[in-house]
Amino acid sequence: MFWRLSTTQLWGLAGVGGVITGVTGLMAHHRAQLTFKDQPQIKTSLSVLKFHPGARHLLGKPITDHKIDLSDENSIVRQANKATYKIPVKGPEGHGFYHLEVFVADDKTWRVVKSQLEIRETSKLEKEEYEGKMLMVFNEEKNGDLIEYYTDNVKNSIS
Numbered sequence: 001m002f003w004r005l006s007t008t009q010l011w012g013l014a015g016v017g018g019v020i021t022g023v024t025g026l027m028a029h030h031r032a033q034l035t036f037k038d039q040p041q042i043k044t045s046l047s048v049l050k051f052h053p054g055a056r057h058l059l060g061k062p063i064t065d066h067k068i069d070l071s072d073e074n075s076i077v078r079q080a081n082k083a084t085y086k087i088p089v090k091g092p093e094g095h096g097f098y099h100l101e102v103f104v105a106d107d108k109t110w111r112v113v114k115s116q117l118e119i120r121e122t123s124k125l126e127k128e129e130y131e132g133k134m135l136m137v138f139n140e141e142k143n144g145d146l147i148e149y150y151t152d153n154v155k156n157s158i159s
Contacts, residue, residue: 006014011136012122013128019061019114022154024094025076026061026095029131033067033068040120041101041102041110041111041112041146042085042112042149044112044146044150045098045100045112045115045138045146046065046087046098047154048115048138048149048153049063049065049095049098049117049137049144050062050063050087051153052117052135052137054093054117054135054137055117055135055137056091057120057123057124058059058091058092058093058096058117058119058122058124058130059090059092059094059095059096059117059119060091060094060136061089061091061092062090062091062092063089063090063091064089064090064091064098065071065087065088065089065098066087066088066089066090068086068088069088072086074086080104081103081104081105081106082101082102082103082104083101083102083110084099084100084101085099085100085102086098087099087100089117093122093123094120094121094122094123094124095119095120096118096120096121096122097117097118097120098115098116098117098118098119098137099115099116099117099118099134100112100114100115101114101115102112104130104147111140111145111146112134112138112140112146113139113140113141114138114139114140115137115138116134116135116136116137117134117135119133119135120134122146125141127154139158
């Protein structure tokens, strides 16, 4: 059957196959990003960031999160019982990365133990004031459980 097709028709068939493969890859990538951000720990951490007074000052309101760069080897780093994630965030006054440190228990449950904001650019400070520094947004040792911290500090400020 293919041997009766002209070269132009074969190129067209290959092009359609390439488009289908590309669209499928983009859809899978988008779905993986949504699945990651729909996890309760990630969703709660992002909400904590979006209502953090320091983050709001440096980035402005609203703070939006963006897709993780899966080609960056530092975006997702997994170890035996720990993982770190680097999520791009942006506001009208600046942008940066939201770093999450996650502890993974033996039963595969996990919890966020620390989150920090790395500012890459802001109109609120001079570069020397934020370059190479991180803003602590959440620390389990200081703030306790993330869900309780969220309930006490974010949910109450919304209502």
